[in-house]
Amino acid sequence: xxxxxxxxxxxxxxxxxxxxxxxxxxxxxxxxxxxxxxxxxxxxxxxxxxxxxxxxxxxxxxxxxxxxxxxxxxxxxxxxxxxxxxxxxxxxxxxxxxxxxxxxxxxxxxxxxxxxxxxxxxxxxxxxxxxxxx
Amino acid sequence: xxxxxxxxxxxxxxxxxxxxxxxxxxxxxxxxxxxxxxxxxxxxxxxxxxxxxxxxxxxxxxxxxxxxxxxxxxxxxxxxxxxxxxxxxxxxxxxxxxxxxxxxxxxxxxxxxxxxxxxxxxxxxxxxxxxxxxxxxxxxxxxxxxxxxxxxxxxxxxxxxxxxxxxxxxxxxxxxxxxxxxxxxxxxxxxxxxxxxxxxxxxxxxxxxxxxxxxxxxxxxxxxxxxx
Numbered sequence: 553x554x555x556x557x558x559x560x561x562x563x564x565x566x567x568x569x570x571x572x573x574x575x576x577x578x579x580x581x582x583x584x585x586x587x588x589x590x591x592x593x594x595x596x597x598x599x600x601x602x603x604x605x606x607x608x609x610x611x612x613x614x615x616x617x618x619x620x621x622x623x624x625x626x627x628x629x630x631x632x633x634x635x636x637x638x639x640x641x642x643x644x645x646x647x648x649x650x651x652x653x654x655x656x657x658x659x660x661x662x663x664x665x666x667x668x669x670x671x672x673x674x675x676x677x678x679x680x681x682x683x684x685x686x
Numbered sequence: 687x688x689x690x691x692x693x694x695x696x697x698x699x700x701x702x703x704x705x706x707x708x709x710x711x712x713x714x715x716x717x718x719x720x721x722x723x724x725x726x727x728x729x730x731x732x733x734x735x736x737x738x739x740x741x742x743x744x745x746x747x748x749x750x751x752x753x754x755x756x757x758x759x760x761x762x763x764x765x766x767x768x769x770x771x772x773x774x775x776x777x778x779x780x781x782x783x784x785x786x787x788x789x790x791x792x793x794x795x796x797x798x799x800x801x802x803x804x805x806x807x808x809x810x811x812x813x814x815x816x817x818x819x820x821x822x823x824x825x826x827x828x829x830x831x832x833x834x835x836x837x838x839x840x841x842x843x844x845x846x847x848x849x850x851x852x853x854x855x856x857x858x859x860x861x862x863x864x865x866x867x868x869x870x871x872x873x874x875x876x877x878x879x880x881x882x883x884x885x886x887x888x889x890x891x892x893x894x895x896x897x898x899x900x901x902x903x904x905x906x907x908x909x910x911x912x913x914x
Contacts, residue, residue, distance in 0.1 A: 572857050573891065575898025575907045581717035581766060584906065586687050589762055594755065595785040595818050603813035604781025608806060609695070611778035613751050 637665050687762035688788040688904050690769050696803030697774030700793035700829025702729045703868075704859050704896065705771040708791075710874040711897035712767050713743035720761035721745045724754060724783070725773045729869060736872025751779045758786045776806060784814055789903055790824040793859070796831060796840025801847075808852060825903055827896070828858035833888070855903075857895040864889035 604610070645653070657667030690708065692701040705721065713719045719742060723730035726749055734745035744765065748757040754770075761768040770783045784790055792807045794800040804826055811822045826847060831840060847854050859865070864875055864883045871878075875893055880886045901907045 572895040572898040572902065575901050576711060576715065576894045577898075578907055579715055579717075579898075579901050581712075581715050584717070584766060586766065588687060589759075594759070595820070597755070597782070597785075599817045600781055600785035600814060601778055603817040604778055604784075604810055607776075607810035607813045609776040609778060609781045609810055611751055612775070613778075 635665070641668070687765065688767060688906075689758055689762065689783075689786050690767065690789045690791060690900060690904075691772060691780075691783040691787040692770065692791045692793060693772045693780050693783065693807055694792050694794060694800065694803045695774060695776040695780065695806050696794075696800050699774065699795055699800045699803060700827070700859055701725075701774065702771050703865050704791065704793050704827055704829060705769050706730060706733060706868060707859065707865065707875075707893040708897050708900055709743055709767075709769050710740065710868075710876075711893050713740040714874055714876050716742060717767055718742045718765040719744070719767045719769060720765040721769045721771060722754070722757055722761060723747050723771050724749065724779055725771055727773075730771050733869055733872060738871075738873025738877050740874060751777065751782070754779050754782045755786060758783070774803075781810065781814075784810060784822065785818065788823060789900065790822060791827050791855075791900070792824060793827045793829045794843065795829055796837055796843050798839065798843070801843045804852075823903060825853045825855045825899075827855045830861045831858040833860045833862075833885075855896065855899050857892065857899050859896060860888070860892050862889040862892065865893075 601611070653667065654664065657664045661667040661670060690705075692705040694701060702725065709719050709721045721730050721734075721743065723745060728747060728749075730745050731747050733739075734743075739745070744761075746757065746761065748754050758768055758770065770787070772780050772783055790807070790811060792804045794804040808824075811824055814820070815822055828840070828844070836844075844854075862885060864878060864886050867878065867883050868875070875886065875890045878886055883889075898907070
């Protein structure tokens, strides 16, 4: 219930009471030591704001966004390794040769393409001897 | 450490002037006072930058909605009185200040617009009382009234206020050159010289009566036997 200052009817007349003009003069700040507000006396902010909103008092700063949720981790875009390998080589091979190639590529090289390039280098180095064999 | 909030969502209703009058009168008595200037126009801060601010009166600025409650609590720990001068809009900072206030002063000029702003404040107070289950002490304060005549619009406002039984300070803040001069030259009414401004004695008497009523409303001094 709201407190109200009502006009006195005279029943509470008090000779020590003072008029508004004299009230300030009778005030002694040195003797005035109000009780500190209890630390748990802070009003519930949500309730206060709800009451305010109902009366048309709204935040001009808008509702604070909820705590930022981390954005789903998008896979880092794989850096395209610029190898200059722009051409494709289709070679028919027996399953056994294919398996042997993939085995050596996996064991000694990062990719089939790298293994293929190394194989070419070795062939070039040894071309003459290979030719003789064939 | 009472908190006195000056609020009316209608701008220009006399919040800053009446807040400064109260602050300077209390500080003039030697009380420690912190005024929190929550008005974006920062009139109190501008006044505080002028010469003549009493040593016991501190002015701090707070323009962030979410910082006001913390600022009030800090001021309460440092001062005997905390006065909050609010912006003339209906925003959440007003709501937060009312939630912390021991007394809400609602200044209104004798106009329908100011009175409607006052009525909006009353709705806020009643809503907060209902939801927080806390009694909020308040008083409407007539401001910028004429010392000589009562206008028809002012008479209408007063009659409606009395008819609706809202709390009304018996002391109106009269339109005085001395009150305006505070913001132009700084200092307090007590530091002005009588030759500088007309009716300084009346202005001092008016400010002291209002400050006395505030102390009465806060139950710091005994209530008057004669309330208008």
